[in-house]
Amino acid sequence: RVVVVANRLPVRVQRGDNGELLYSISPGGMVSALLGVRGMRMIWVGWAEIDDTTAAEREQIRRTLWRREIRPRFSREMQPRRRLCEDSSACEPVSLPKSGARLHYAGFCNDVLWPLFHYVTDLRSGFHAQWEAYQAVNGHFAAAVARVARPNDLVWVHDYHLMLLPGLLRARQPRLRIGWFLHTPFPSLEVFRTLPMRKEILSGLLAADLLGFHIYDYSRHFLHACTQLMGSELSLESRGIAWDMPLPAAGGGGGGGGTMRHSVRVDAFPIGIDPDRFRRALDAAEVKGRVLELQRQYAGVSVLLGVDRVDYIKGFSTPNGRAGIPHKLLAMETLLETHPQYVGRVVLLQIAVPTRTDVPEYQKLRAAAHELVGRINGRFGSPGYAPVQYLDKSVDFAELAALYHTSAALSINRLGMNLVAYEYVACQQAAKGVLVLSEFAGAAQALEG
Incomplete structure (x- = not known):
């Protein structure tokens, strides 16, 4: 036993x-x-x-x-x-x-x-x-x-x-x-x-x-x-x-x-995933229907996907003490500032999975992320266009598979194994999405080359 x-x-x-x-x-x-x-x-x-x-x-x-x-x-x-x-x-x-x-x-x-x-x-x-x-x-x-x-x-x-x-x-x-x-x-x-x-x-x-x-x-x-x-x-x-x-x-x-x-x-012993589970999901009628909905919703727009736990540890520290998801939001703001031609053509869809909501550090991180989302959308948004779409929740398996399949890129924070990288690759199939993976993530060694 x-x-x-x-x-x-x-x-x-x-x-x-x-x-x-x-x-x-x-x-x-x-x-x-x-x-x-x-x-x-x-x-x-x-x-x-x-x-x-x-x-x-x-x-x-x-x-x-x-x-x-x-x-x-x-x-x-x-x-x-x-x-x-x-x-x-x-x-x-x-x-x-x-x-x-x-x-x-x-x-x-x-x-x-x-x-x-x-x-x-x-x-x-x-x-x-x-x-x-x-x-x-x-x-x-x-x-x-x-x-x-x-x-x-x-x-x-x-x-x-x-x-x-x-x-x-x-x-x-x-x-x-x-x-x-x-x-x-x-x-x-x-x-x-x-x-x-x-x-x-x-x-x-x-x-x-x-x-x-x-x-x-x-x-x-x-x-x-x-x-x-x-x-x-x-x-x-x-x-x-x-x-x-x-x-x-x-x-x-x-x-x-x-x-x-x-x-x-x-x-x-690198931990992995069951890729067939995600491939089977893409063949399911529910996921196929959701993929079509997402393609219509984001027609003409490239979706940059983020799937992260709300964790003040996982991410690069910034001069103002922000890390993790706020760091990714700051990168999105810099992209739109330095390349204004992408305003209206690119969206960051960030899924922020709540964890340890009773810990003060996590509450501060959540508040910092919300502040940045409001600032970026206020600066670069317009009627019908919000450059950052931020979800303070986890999503179900079918929705996640559809998002993996339709997004143009997935950005992964550093450290930990980050099995999300494997899930994204399994759902891309014939698509040509880009995986932006930190060299400090454990999955980077397995996916290198």
Whole structure:
């Protein structure tokens, strides 16, 4: 069996208006990334995303998710996720205290690790309490995995939220096969070493059997960090590391039980998409009809498409502190200023997918983007023409496929793997759209040449 461990479950639990518990399929990228996995029995372990529950409700949630007694409603574009949920054997929810969950996710993960892994070093006061919550939450996950994992199971841990978990699991169940995959970049040594708890995190990861990264550069950064920060405990092997892993003392606890030579394979596993899914979509009547509508709507106009998460980290910094989507808007403004012949002939259609809307930095970024959109449309727009069309929402799969197919170009911000680049190429087919891809995006290595 495969035990998939991620910060969130593929099923979201929410409380309805009348206090009842409601279940729906999570919209996260982790679920999408595993759409192609077939013929494998998986048990998911993750945070249930609901607090203020009674002990009886927590037991009810656990029984419902374990037995898959879920009957959420699925739209057409969610059918693949329905199949994924049904193919999974069960879900084991992790219940977290509200304050601990906030300090872990919105605190250490989003305030410390996420910026750091995208080359923004800005440790703020209070990160010690966030680190304590991060350790505690990883402990809760270890206990949840221990409830369901058998000695010879394969435990597949995901992402930066759970970097201590491999070490905690190894101490509990030494025979487990443990893998970990990072869905973000891993920074260079010069950046990673600014993290005060760097050795604790590396020790937690090195207890796994396999560590996976998007591209070779990220795995190389990790190996460099290990050799420089862990000292004589490590020796490089072919595609991996051998190190003297501390053993727990008799009766449990941390170290104190000596060491054991442990080998860890470190490699790059570029994540991809199912291109046939997008090709099939272009043959669907609904998408064909939408393509014709878009071609009529933008007749004589070239559409420059942007599909980005609203994220203040992903993008180049500008002198005024703006980055990401605002940077792209400024580029559009510069284009119209320096090449006025394109006014009325080109449109930037920016899909800005909301994320972490409760974080102040994201609220500031959204406000900055709205200000720029108003300024550009006010300067260069006219009746019937708005140079920037900005959508503060995600769009469904059929609409996205149609937009990919009809747009003249797609612009991608830097960093991360950016699977949107693959999706755009899959939907172009006979069209000759231009992919403008930052060299810092992980997908650039796979698409080079």
